[in-house]
Amino acid sequence: MTVPVIAIDGPSASGKGTVAALVASRLGFHYLDSGALYRLTALYARLDEIELDDEEALAEAALTLPVEFRDSQVWLAGEDVSEEIRAEVIGMGASKIAALPAVRAALLERQRAFRQAPGLVTDGRDMGSVVFPDATLKIFLTASAEERADRRYKQLINKGESANLQQILDDIEARDARDAARPVAPLRQEPDAKRLDTTELTVDQAVETVLGWYQSLVVSGK
Ligand SMILES: Nc1ncnc2c1ncn2[C@@H]1O[C@H](COP(=O)(O)OP(=O)(O)OP(=O)(O)O)[C@@H](O)[C@H]1O
Numbered sequence: 001m002t003v004p005v006i007a008i009d010g011p012s013a014s015g016k017g018t019v020a021a022l023v024a025s026r027l028g029f030h031y032l033d034s035g036a037l038y039r040l041t042a043l044y045a046r047l048d049e050i051e052l053d054d055e056e057a058l059a060e061a062a063l064t065l066p067v068e069f070r071d072s073q074v075w076l077a078g079e080d081v082s083e084e085i086r087a088e089v090i091g092m093g094a095s096k097i098a099a100l101p102a103v104r105a106a107l108l109e110r111q112r113a114f115r116q117a118p119g120l121v122t123d124g125r126d127m128g129s130v131v132f133p134d135a136t137l138k139i140f141l142t143a144s145a146e147e148r149a150d151r152r153y154k155q156l157i158n159k160g161e162s163a164n165l166q167q168i169l170d171d172i173e174a175r176d177a178r179d180a181a182r183p184v185a186p187l188r189q190e191p192d193a194k195r196l197d198t199t200e201l202t203v204d205q206a207v208e209t210v211l212g213w214y215q216s217l218v219v220s221g222k
């Protein structure tokens with residue numbers, strides 16, 4: 001039997017990771033944060049002093065990254081880097097290297113390996129279009145840029161970090177533009193993806209919507 005996949009794609013800080021992890025937990029499915037793989041490659045490049053335009057070296061790093069997703073944390077070569085990969089500079093680096101076709105190709109099979117019974121919930125930019133084109137349910141989860149900046153701002157303040165709302169909004173818009181403009185696997189809503197705009201929704205409402213859509217598919221046997 002094919003292992004079901006719920007693919008959640010969308011722009012930065014739209015809440016994809018939060019919603020995907022909660023849906024996975026409710027269904028007892030595995031969860032893959034595909035952006036973490038791009039962020040890990042960017043962090044690795046920084047530590048190993050690999051230039052962000054050295055496509056060959058970056059692809060090799062992406063292919064061989066000693067990564068583990070364990071105890072809800074992300075480990076690189078045995079070190080917990082869960083917080084480090086969330087830094088804005090790493091997010092920007094991830095967005096830059098994500099435009100390189102060889103890096104995307106190197107990460108493809110690593111992502112597909114997460115498709116294991118009883119099911120997978122995954123979030124990113126091309127989960128429904130490229131990595132799991134036969135996903136059971138495809139969602140484009142979004143929110144206005146202002147709302148996303150506000151969410152990111154609150155996230156940083158809650159972590160005790162300093163933050164500037166206008167700077168965050170500028171960074172989000174720059175990252176959206178780069179992710180959407182690249183020729184390979186650009187950020188966009190695919191025709192077969194359901195749109196979920198969470199600007200006016202709580203996390204619980206977004207999670208219930210995804211679960212409702214998935215249950216209707218299961219009930220209808222599609
Ligand atoms: N309705 C909502 N749906 C999802 N997340 C929300 C919602 N309201 C607020 N948030 C908050 O928005 C913040 C950003 O969410 P999250 O990190 O999951 O986004 P993301 O899309 O995975 O970001 P990135 O692409 O940068 O990894 C979190 O603090 C989350 O709790």
Ligand SMILES: Nc1ccn([C@H]2C[C@H](O)[C@@H](COP(=O)(O)O)O2)c(=O)n1
Nearest residue numbers: 034035036038094095098124125126
């Ligand atoms: N499937 C994916 C996942 C991520 N990326 C790129 C684009 C993002 O700017 C960057 C970081 O992702 P995030 O953690 O913010 O989801 O990685 C991608 O191109 N494809």
